[in-house]
Amino acid sequence: MYSSIYTESKEMYDELKEWRRELHKTPELGLELPQTVSFVKNKLTELGIPFETKVNGNCIVGYLGSGERCLLLRADMDGLPMFEESQLSYASQNGNMHACGHDIHTTALLGAAKLLKKHEQDLKGKIKLLFQPGEETFEGARAVIKEGILENPKVDAAFAVHVASTLPVKTIAYGTLTATSVFGFKITITGKGTHGAMPQNGIDPINVGVTIYQALQELIARECAPSKEVSLTIGQFNSGTMNNVIPETAVLQGTLRTFDSETKQYLITRIKEIVKNISKAFRAESKIEVLTDIPVLCCDEKRNEEIVKALNLMNAELKIISGLHTTGSDDFAVYANEVPASYFMIGAKENSNTIYAHHNPKVCFNEQVLPIAAAVYACTALDWK
The missing domain is CATH 3.40.630.10 (Zn peptidases)
Incomplete structure (x- = not known):
């Protein structure tokens, strides 16, 4: 048949x-x-x-x-x-x-x-x-x-x-x-807007976002064994509307993928720590929203x-x-x-x-x-x- x-x-x-x-x-x-x-x-x-x-x-x-x-x-x-x-x-x-x-x-x-x-x-x-x-x-x-x-x-x-x-x-x-599993997340950074010619009067969320982005890439490179088959991608980074204005906010959206649940939970914790501590170091505020969580x-x-x-x-x-x-x-x-x-x-x-x-x-x-x-x-x- x-x-x-x-x-x-x-x-x-x-x-x-x-x-x-x-x-x-x-x-x-x-x-x-x-x-x-x-x-x-x-x-x-x-x-x-x-x-x-x-x-x-x-x-x-x-x-x-x-x-x-x-x-x-x-x-x-x-x-x-x-x-x-x-x-x-x-x-x-x-x-x-x-x-x-x-x-x-x-x-x-x-x-x-x-x-x-x-x-x-x-x-x-x-x-x-x-x-x-x-x-x-x-x-x-x-x-x-x-x-x-x-x-x-x-x-x-x-x-x-x-x-x-x-x-x-x-x-x-x-x-x-x-x-792999999928952990999708959105990071919203809130700084203080100001004139681009006077950055000392503001808190630049783009600068904070760039630092967070780099730290997340280093998280995979330096805290994950290559055998763990982990990928972390920031696929969206939005901020600002003018070349001479430091904006109030920046938004990064990303996806974390892995085959190992223990590694996944460890990295989720580290993502939260990195975002919180870098934001605090630059006097900005931040929050993380979970967009997806698939096994x-x-x-x-x-x-x-x-x-x-x-x-x-x-x-x-x-x-x-x-x-x-x-x-x-x-x-x-x-x-x-x-x-x-x-x-x-x-x-x-x-x-x-x-x-x-x-x-x-x-x-x-x-x-x-x-x-x-x-x-x-x-x-x-x-x-x-």
Whole structure:
């Protein structure tokens, strides 16, 4: 049966491509995805799959199968607030971009839904099809869990895929310690504004911010063993509006990522100490806000191997490799923290000399991944017992 699923999925290629391109044109952000949700609801309705909405109508949950046990299949739907430079004929024109492939994930799960509806009698349990908002902002998973996604029926395991622009098509990667935790933070420094020609009359928050920035980089270089695989990035530094005015405030936003919870807690404490003490030394005030706090994505080894066996039966040509271990992150980790879960990366590398990574305005994904990803979702569901 699994090989026939792959054949049927390939026969859907043109349809999947059409769906994906429609979604790619209109990326939406965070927890507000009205157009994307409308598209998914229409397709599920056409397929005769019952569904409900959550998160103020911005999340869709479809239902298939019957039985006591339940598997959750998750696809994230949101894009990024960046202008697309891919030069694709169907590139987004609304100032946002599907630069992480979530349009492909959504399409693939819809494709799997069509396959599973056709083979619903072969399912050995209940399947929840979760089309989730807010992954890029790390808000979606917790919002959906808060509204009971893991209950009624109770979810026994979860599965998700993610495309990879740097992996060749037909390559699938998986692992156990798959992705890092995320601690996102915002530092607000308050100084004393003054004329730029008279700095002695003020307290310069930019100067304080620069010192804090440098100290945070040194924190990683001098207090973390290289083997700990830690990254700390300040991705935003905003302050001032004029070249001759020392402003009142400066804002830094950053992300801390690690695979080790003890290291994470140590560094969070040190970040707070550094910000507090440097600010005090320069007579400024500061505060730290927690923006995100997502655990390490730990996948279930037994579930992984069961899925790999099924995928090998589905298509022996797939190159399935273990050891996926990346400093990227995904709020799918929140589900994996609650139930046994698996997370597989599927190759979508373009046939080009220039390959861009995710979150780059020029990144492109090979659409040949669409039937593969749809079949992986479907095969995983049919193998679930």
